[in-house]
Amino acid sequence: MKLWPRSLIARILLLELGAIVVVAVVLPMLLTWFLRTEARRVQHRNLTHQARAIAANLRIAGNRPVLHLPHDLARIYASPYDGRAFVIVDGGAQVVAASPDLEQVPWHHAPRGDRSASFRAGAFVGISLPVRAAGQPLWVIVTQDQAVPGAILDDVMHAFVRRFDPVLIAVLLLLPVINSLLIARLVFAVRAASHRAETIGAQTLEVRLEERGLPLEVVPLARATNDLLARLQASFRNQAEFVANVAHELRTPLAAHRLELDAVADPALRGRLRDSADRLAHVVAQLQDLATLEAVTRDRFVAFDAGELARSIVAEQAPSIFAGGQTIALDAPDAPVMIRGDRVLAGLALANLISNAGRHTPAGTHVRVELDADGTIAVRDDGPGIAASDPEQALQRYWRADHRRSDGAGLGLSIVRRIMEVHRGTLAVASRPGEGACFTLCFPLAGSGSTSRS
Incomplete structure (x- = not known):
């Protein structure tokens, strides 16, 4: 059983549902990853900034470092609401200065190296910044209790939204693009079926x-x-x-x-x-x-010599032409002219044209069959021509110029035209009153890439 439906609407709905499921699964993961990444980045930046601000307010009094925080900075660490705390320790792990509630801050876990380093201990994250005062090494350790984020949450959310908005917009814009590609693919299938239908005759x-x-x-x-x-x-x-x-x-x-x-x-x-x-x-x-x-079907088509066909048909029709008082001649090149088609039908078309010329021209008319190297066979006569304002009318089924002289039902020339349509060739007629008529069969040459000529 195929899971992919054949319905256009069902495919679109299934695709939309799939996209919603993907977004529903992936979006929380992206949100979590972005949020954690942004929180760590903002925390590290803010803690580093605070540690440097505290270090900048260290003073030397009697060869001992003394901290004098300005009012706005001291106010930040006066309350535990934001979960922020700091401590300054020397090389012997002695506290030089600290914020209130120091005993709740795991500053002992802070690394004390030559470079600034971040650390984590339980719900606390912090930064350890090395400084020198009065010739002795000191470390400014600033921590943040993540269980009480306070004001830092606003910074994290604002930074997160700025980074996540482009991703969300890209996902939303991707949905109509996918829909368009799917619909275009299905439309192409319909167009292919339409093109195939156009070839049916x-x-x-x-x-x-x-x-x-x-x-x-x-x-x-x-x-x-x-x-x-x-x-x-x-x-x-x-x-x-x-x-x-x-x-x-x-x-x-x-x-x-x-x-x-x-x-x-x-x-x-x-x-x-x-x-x-x-x-x-x-x-x-x-x-x-x-x-x-x-x-007839085209799978019966073969390559054959049009010159040999013309000679045999002219020889076959000559007795009836001579019996009517007309004459007939053939003008064909010596080299073979290979055309592709059904030999019986091609002979029938040529025979119909010659017979038509014999039936509709008076005694003394000369009929000439001409074969060219391009595969065209012309049947000319010097009779009275076609009695119609438009010679093409003679190719219509059941049309007859003279009911008194015609011994047919007006099918002969229409049969010839139908034969040429089967061969994807053409039948042309030219005539002027008193100057005779010329019917030209144009067959496709054998081995040519063209299927029809005009």
Whole structure:
């Protein structure tokens, strides 16, 4: 069981609670450490200052040291309220001068060396300051009873607050920074899922959004999107299967119908019926092509020679072009032009363009197929051109320029464009009335890092 929740709100709350727990545990420890450190520092400073002030008031009278404290300093040691006391001793541990209640002060524990030294005895802390008076060594010993801190507490607290405030402010400022980093990390996960969703198309419906790493609140959306993709994928597959089945079922009665047409005695009627049967057969062929196209995936793509493909398709389409009274030629480089894609679909696109040129141009039109080294294949004709204000309209599904002459359902060019979308290539059209038309297929070259070109 994972302790780290997937919910964005739960993560933020858990982080806040964790921060509060950490602060609740660490803050008292820091307070105690700061307080003790500051208390010792202030005590040492104040005791040293007091010992020096007392030493500065030593006087020599008859070769003996005598202490004359000023009134304000004497008043500090006159009362035991603050727990302060002092004593001045000589080298023989004889008291030279002292404050009241000396017997309660453990001055005997004070070190008497050549340097100032601090000491601790029970609840007392003190400082031993060596001085010389009348040629003899003396020690000024000042103590503080920590059980009766008195006025020193204010000094300690003020000094402590000045040192602790920056730490407290830093901790408080750190919490929103941590929250921002956490939220940014979760937002990045959502953005990654969004970028993945943008790559899903009709040919990549098998891709699914990764639920791992997403906040719990976003997971239902990702799961619903994956379910939608699964339904779309099943719908596309069923549609393609249905179209393929319908086309397959129509082929047999159409073949029988064409055979029966030979028994029609009237030549004119037989010709009209045969034209209708040919148009219906062409529509069935386009439906089969469309079903094949929607089912293709890019894992079938391979590298192949566009020149060899163009030669085979031109040779395949030449008889029907010549039968219509047109001519056809191929202009391709001798060196191989390697492109990447599905060879069957690429051949279908080129065949559709050549067949389209043959069906929609009059006798005497010349059709020319041109292959360039950059992977583009152009199909040009010198016919009447496209009867549309915008040649791009001819690429729309079900558009037909001439219902009387068209034997299809307006699917041919839209199928070609769909094939180029699958290949991440482009289909361009250029035409002017009376100057012919040019359709250009632009395939990605094999081994190129580009996935599409314009």
